[in-house]
Structure formats: structure tokens, C-alpha cells
Amino acid sequence: MDVELRHLRVLLAVVDASTFTGAAAALHTTQASVSRTIAALERALDARVLRRTTREMSLTPVGTRVVAHGRRVLAEVAAVQRAADEARGDLRVGYAWAALGRHTTAVQRRWSADHPGSALVFVQSNTPTAGLTEGTADVAVLRGNVHDGRLGSALVGTEPRVAALAADDPLAHHRSLRLDDLAGRTLAVDPLTGTTTEELWSPAAAPAAIRAVHGVDEWLTLIAAGQAVGVSAEATATQHPRPGLVYRSVREAAPVPVRLAWWADNPPAYLESLVQLVREEYARPHATA
Numbered sequence: 001m002d003v004e005l006r007h008l009r010v011l012l013a014v015v016d017a018s019t020f021t022g023a024a025a026a027l028h029t030t031q032a033s034v035s036r037t038i039a040a041l042e043r044a045l046d047a048r049v050l051r052r053t054t055r056e057m058s059l060t061p062v063g064t065r066v067v068a069h070g071r072r073v074l075a076e077v078a079a080v081q082r083a084a085d086e087a088r089g090d091l092r093v094g095y096a097w098a099a100l101g102r103h104t105t106a107v108q109r110r111w112s113a114d115h116p117g118s119a120l121v122f123v124q125s126n127t128p129t130a131g132l133t134e135g136t137a138d139v140a141v142l143r144g145n146v147h148d149g150r151l152g153s154a155l156v157g158t159e160p161r162v163a164a165l166a167a168d169d170p171l172a173h174h175r176s177l178r179l180d181d182l183a184g185r186t187l188a189v190d191p192l193t194g195t196t197t198e199e200l201w202s203p204a205a206a207p208a209a210i211r212a213v214h215g216v217d218e219w220l221t222l223i224a225a226g227q228a229v230g231v232s233a234e235a236t237a238t239q240h241p242r243p244g245l246v247y248r249s250v251r252e253a254a255p256v257p258v259r260l261a262w263w264a265d266n267p268p269a270y271l272e273s274l275v276q277l278v279r280e281e282y283a284r285p286h287a288t289a
Helices: 005-017 020-027 031-045 061-088 101-114 216-224 234-239 271-283
Strands: 050-052 057-059 091-095 120-124 139-143 151-159 161-166 176-178 186-189 209-212 230-233 245-251 256-263
Touching: 005 020, 005 031, 005 061, 020 031, 031 061, 057 061, 101 120, 101 234, 101 271, 151 271, 161 216, 161 234, 186 216, 186 230, 216 230, 216 245, 230 234, 234 245, 256 271
Parallel strands: 091 120, 091 139, 176 245, 186 209
Antiparallel strands: 050 057, 139 256, 151 256, 161 230, 161 245
16 A cells, blocks of 8 residues: 555644544544544554554654644645646635635636636635645635745734623623623634634633533534534634524724745745735724724
């Protein structure tokens, strides 16, 4: 058996997520499928790549080398895909939760009008780089700071924060909330791609507990069931309405920075045009309403 690209993608997802469960969520598959793929990779290499115990998981020396080479291989494959996409004219924009929120459709329409024969194709990927390092995107929408030195980025706008609550939550009748109103509650957080951490709260008004989730759908389901509350960027409310769940604006909370990111050593064609277009849409009056 030969090593396949899918083997490398799954291994990197496991390493980035630190768990098989997190990797499965990022790849939209099952934990059993992730386990089988890792086992297939180890058979192909005739070596263990992961050291697993009941308490932790770590890379073996072989695994460390495979991960380093695997990232380079997938980066080259992504470059091949980008070359084909640029020749075709389409630009793939990755996102983890909500693309560009209320601006998504306007940006797509303006892009097509300004660049005949080209389309912005939004691709969801629940990974820290929203598909860039996995090769599924040419540009990524990232909320927060960009810490990967391999990536270039540009701030295109900001989004207010909203609280997500079950429709029958006692706080749901309020038109807006403060972060302190959520003190003592269980907070749903996606540690891989979410925009909310305990650091938003002062120690005296912190949530009582953190419930980790994997991706926006799991986040929404947990909150709608009344098992937690959530805080996210306004774009989440725009693109993910759900029966049994309401969104309320959060007063006096720092807005979420929205950035476009790309491979620093291989920016896609028309990058400057895309950055300018998105900035213009976020600068429209309704962007901060």
C-alpha cells in the first residue's frame, strides 16, 4: 500500500486538533474513519506515527518527520490546485463559521461583475486556517489574529459580538446584553476556530463552566437545547438562524476583527482587488448597525 494524500490530510488534522474527535469534526467525518485512516498510513509506512495512551496522544519520531514532509507535500498540491483554479478564473475563499456574514452575497455579486468569467467560491473548513493549509482555499476569512508566519493577511473590517441563547432563556426577552449578564452560565466554545474565550470576562464575572464543541453546528445545537449560551461574531447570527435559538447584541464588548489571509509566498491573482472590495462592503453604514 502506498501513502495517499488523504492519509496525510487526516494525520495533519489529528495533529492540529490534538484529538481524533476534533480531527473528525474538522474533516466532516467520523472518529472511526479517522482511526482507520491513521492505521492505513501506519501500515503503508510500516511504522507508528502516533503514540496513544488513555490520557494523551503524541507524535513518534517517525510521525514528526512525516508531518513536516506532509505539510510541504500538501502545500505543493494546493499550489497545483490554485494554478488550475486561477487558469479557470475562480477564487476559493475558505471560512470556518460564517464566510463574510451579511456581506457574502454582495461581495460575490460585485466580484462577478468586476471580473467576468471569475467567481468567488466559498468553502467551509473547520480548521484554524479555514482550509488554507489543507489546500481547499486560496484565501481564507479569519476572525481574530493570524499567528501563522507562513501566511500574509489584511484587516478588512470588524463585526460586533452577539450572544446566542435558547429562545426560552430568561435573558432572551432582552434586546441587548452585557457580557456580565452571562456570568455564572455554561459557555459553549469552539477552541479550534471560535472567536470567544474566557479572557473576554473579568475573573469576578466569568462563566461558570466551558463546554467545548467542534464547529458551528454543534455549537448551535447545544445552545438551542438550553445546555449552554454562546458569544460569537455578528456574522454567525446572519448566516445561522435556527428555530429555538435567538441572538442578542452584546454591549461594550470588543468587536471581532475580520481578516483575509493567504500564503505569503504565493498570493492568489487579484488579491488586492478582493481585499479592497471586501473592505468597501464592511465600510458601508449597515456594517456597524
